[in-house]
Amino acid sequence: MRLLCHCTICQAFNRQPYADVTAFWAGSITLRVGHQIEFKRYRPPPAARRGHCRSCSAPVVEFLRLAPFVQLAFVPSKLFPDQGALPPPALHIFYHRRLGDIADDLPKVSGYWASELAVMKRVLASIADA
Numbered sequence: 001m002r003l004l005c006h007c008t009i010c011q012a013f014n015r016q017p018y019a020d021v022t023a024f025w026a027g028s029i030t031l032r033v034g035h036q037i038e039f040k041r042y043r044p045p046p047a048a049r050r051g052h053c054r055s056c057s058a059p060v061v062e063f064l065r066l067a068p069f070v071q072l073a074f075v076p077s078k079l080f081p082d083q084g085a086l087p088p089p090a091l092h093i094f095y096h097r098r099l100g101d102i103a104d105d106l107p108k109v110s111g112y113w114a115s116e117l118a119v120m121k122r123v124l125a126s127i128a129d130a
């Protein structure tokens with residue numbers, strides 16, 4: 001699932017109006033031994049660990065616990081060499097924090113809990129489909 005997040009943390013972390021990230025199950029992401037990613041904890045949004053590159057400080061991965069057994073990893077979409085392999089963006093979240101209106105046909109979810117819920121619903125749907 002690919003998300004466009006307008007929350008203020010994403011804005012600061014990515015130094016962009018919003019973050020374009022692709023979500024994975026946290027367990028499917030393996031960090032290499034000796035990786036050069038530095039993690040910081042943020043809260044809220046819910047317990048998140050955001051990792052950026054030690055040398056260029058670009059965002060690399062974010063681990064987010066949505067529920068006790070649901071942990072996701074978000075990777076900036078632009079980091080993937082094969083952009084064609086990514087799903088199209090599914091929706092905008094934290095749209096109430098937007099720096100400017102976005103002209104596209106994607107759903108735009110405003111509000112903290114509504115945004116969390118929108119992601120959670122899609123996560124649950126993907127479990128049901130599996």
Ligand SMILES: [Zn+2]
Pocket residue numbers: 005006007008009010011019094
């Ligand atoms: Zn965000």
